[in-house]
Amino acid sequence: MAPHQSDAIDAPADVKSYSIDHDWDMLSGDDMGNNIGFKTNTKSGSAGLSHKNMTFVNEVRAFISSFQGSNGDNSKLISNFIKQMSAYGINVTVN
Structure with missing residues (x-):
């Protein structure tokens, strides 16, 4: 499971x-290859907050x-x- 910068994994x-x-x-990122990639429209505050792990809490909880x-x-x-x-209230697409 890769929530951040999956192109490096x-x-x-x-x-x-x-x-x-x-x-x-x-x-x-969604460049891990050889996987199922979920893309969500989740947003959280400013650009500085948007990439923090806390923005993935709902996704990781729902995935587990x-x-x-x-x-x-x-x-x-x-x-x-x-x-x-x-x-x-979050839309998901699947690659």
């Missing part, structure tokens, strides 16, 4: 990998819950994650 070929980035945060309930099924994980983020 290599995803192993045989391991399920996931990344989360914010569509307005050019540093969060979705992952635990998926039993290894990526489509179920994705569906659950999108539903949970929607409850926060």
